[in-house]
Amino acid sequence: MRWTWDGELFGCDPGQPGGESFVTPKRLIYNAHLEQKPSRIARRQPSPDMPKTCVFPETSPSLQTTEALIVGGGPAGLAASIALRQRGIECTVVEARTPAGPAGIDKACGEGLMPDSRELLSKLGVDLTEADGHLFHGIRFANARHSVEANFPNGSGIGVRRPRLHRLLTQRAEQVGAKLLFGSRIQLAEQAVPDTDGYHTALINGDPIRFRWLIGADGQASSVRRWAGLDATRKHSLRYGFRTHYCVAPWSPYVEVHWGKHGQLYITPVAADCVCVVYITRDPHCDRHNLLAGFPAVAARLAGAEAAGPQRGAVTATRRLQSVATDSVALIGDASGSADAITGEGLAISFRQAFALADSIASGSLDHYRARHSSLSRLPHSMASLMLLMDRWPALQLRSLNSLAQAPKGFNELLQAHMGQRKLPAVLLRRAPGFGLRLLSARAGA
Ligand SMILES: Cc1cc2nc3c(=O)[nH]c(=O)nc-3n(C[C@H](O)[C@H](O)[C@H](O)COP(=O)(O)OP(=O)(O)OC[C@H]3O[C@@H](n4cnc5c(N)ncnc54)[C@H](O)[C@@H]3O)c2cc1C
Numbered sequence: 001m002r003w004t005w006d007g008e009l010f011g012c013d014p015g016q017p018g019g020e021s022f023v024t025p026k027r028l029i030y031n032a033h034l035e036q037k038p039s040r041i042a043r044r045q046p047s048p049d050m051p052k053t054c055v056f057p058e059t060s061p062s063l064q065t066t067e068a069l070i071v072g073g074g075p076a077g078l079a080a081s082i083a084l085r086q087r088g089i090e091c092t093v094v095e096a097r098t099p100a101g102p103a104g105i106d107k108a109c110g111e112g113l114m115p116d117s118r119e120l121l122s123k124l125g126v127d128l129t130e131a132d133g134h135l136f137h138g139i140r141f142a143n144a145r146h147s148v149e150a151n152f153p154n155g156s157g158i159g160v161r162r163p164r165l166h167r168l169l170t171q172r173a174e175q176v177g178a179k180l181l182f183g184s185r186i187q188l189a190e191q192a193v194p195d196t197d198g199y200h201t202a203l204i205n206g207d208p209i210r211f212r213w214l215i216g217a218d219g220q221a222s223s224v225r226r227w228a229g230l231d232a233t234r235k236h237s238l239r240y241g242f243r244t245h246y247c248v249a250p251w252s253p254y255v256e257v258h259w260g261k262h263g264q265l266y267i268t269p270v271a272a273d274c275v276c277v278v279y280i281t282r283d284p285h286c287d288r289h290n291l292l293a294g295f296p297a298v299a300a301r302l303a304g305a306e307a308a309g310p311q312r313g314a315v316t317a318t319r320r321l322q323s324v325a326t327d328s329v330a331l332i333g334d335a336s337g338s339a340d341a342i343t344g345e346g347l348a349i350s351f352r353q354a355f356a357l358a359d360s361i362a363s364g365s366l367d368h369y370r371a372r373h374s375s376l377s378r379l380p381h382s383m384a385s386l387m388l389l390m391d392r393w394p395a396l397q398l399r400s401l402n403s404l405a406q407a408p409k410g411f412n413e414l415l416q417a418h419m420g421q422r423k424l425p426a427v428l429l430r431r432a433p434g435f436g437l438r439l440l441s442a443r444a445g446a
Pocket residue numbers: 005006007008039040041071072073074075076077094095096097105107108109110111112113117184185186217218219220223240241242243278314315316332333334335338341344345346347348350
């Protein structure tokens with residue numbers, strides 16, 4: 001069994017040194033279990049490539065110093081580094097993995113950026129154009145019998161392959177002066193005792209560095225979260241996602257979410273000749289070689305299309321933490337909790353958090369971030385709850401889609417609420433009586 005310590009749980013590329021074809025569902029469970037403790041940040045532990053004993057020097061102003069030390073150079077860590085630099089705050093990003101050549105780091109992801117994600121990226125200085133991916137104009141929900149779609153109220157979304165997005169964020173972070181250390185390892189002292197100036201010391205690849213703020217951007221299985229004692233959750237559930245790219249021209253101007261009996265298949269156009277297909281399920285035993293079996297309409301579209309690259313998998317969690325910050329440690333992105341991937345909002349949430357965190361650090365306290373984080377997560381979590389309810393109760397899903405197909409205006413309003421353009425409770429209240437009646441009168445299979 002091969003798994004890397006950097007938080008990538010499974011999805012090794014075949015043919016790569018030490019790689020293997022992919023995980024079996026059994027291994028998937030094993031890995032999902034491992035998710036609780038991968039990417040361990042060494043705590044004075046000897047390792048083959050490190051000295052047997054790590055000596056943490058007393059902090060001293062003569063040591064290399066950074067204001068904010070960011071652990072994890074995924075989208076959240078890179079966005080945080082850019083937002084901090086935009087406020088003139090000096091920062092260093094430590095990322096365990098190394099980008100492969102000119103491409104950035106890959107990860108199983110639906111690769112859809114909603115119009116709000118694009119806007120936020122633009123504020124970070126990353127303007128996505130058609131040269132980077134493929135535009136889409138709204139969302140379509142479908143099951144075997146019904147289909148309903150709505151256009152975004154303003155702007156379009158864009159499907160961008162993950163390594164490309166990572167590359168663009170990396171370039172921007174470098175451009176604004178963030179220090180990026182890829183393929184690097186961090187060790188934190190057991191006791192977080194600051195010096196008189198409020199600085200702590202860590203080791204990066206064995207070399208000491210002083211820092212004022214520590215930012216955990218190290219993904220779902222965050223070690224910083226555990227290290228800082230922020231692991232306590234209010235809500236926690238897991239599903240499993242499998243991503244495959246197919247060489248086929250996108251057939252729809254929408255991101256399509258196809259609802260099946262055991263999960264959802266969602267399809268994002270990412271290039272003029274490529275779509276990204278993600279299957280998300282609660283079932284860790286699903287047959288990953290045959291994911292299209294429950295979706296004949298999609299299978300027909302993809303018939304004969306070659307898969308572009310290996311399938312990759314990842315766990316998607318619904319997780320709410322009791323707290324996302326201490327006095328000097330803040331969590332961001334998936335490390336700070338997440339809404340299920342079906343919302344397609346993971347990246348947008350990370351970018352919003354990056355701005356809030358940078359403002360908070362600029363003000364000298366993480367109190368503002370703690371409060372903002374909670375309000376930023378509310379809407380995505382409410383939307384995720386609605387969708388997971390439909391996932392849990394197939395009969396409800398069948399009836400809901402039937403009802404929405406009969407009243408597409410309701411779907412339109414729900415999408416507007418999802419994009420933060422309307423208040424979700426108001427939409428639900430307004431639509432509930434008619435929707436409830438249709439829900440009760442509709443036969444599930446009708
Ligand atoms: C199946 C699936 C589909 C999704 N679809 C979408 C979508 O369509 N749209 C959307 O917006 N979001 C989607 N998401 C969510 C989105 O992918 C995440 O929200 C996003 O990746 C979070 O970014 P992050 O930087 O917090 O974490 P990650 O992307 O996981 O990055 C964490 C980084 O930290 C590094 N790391 C970990 N431990 C250490 C360590 N100890 N030291 C140094 N580095 C470390 C890792 O190598 C990694 O690079 C999807 C998620 C899944 C699972």
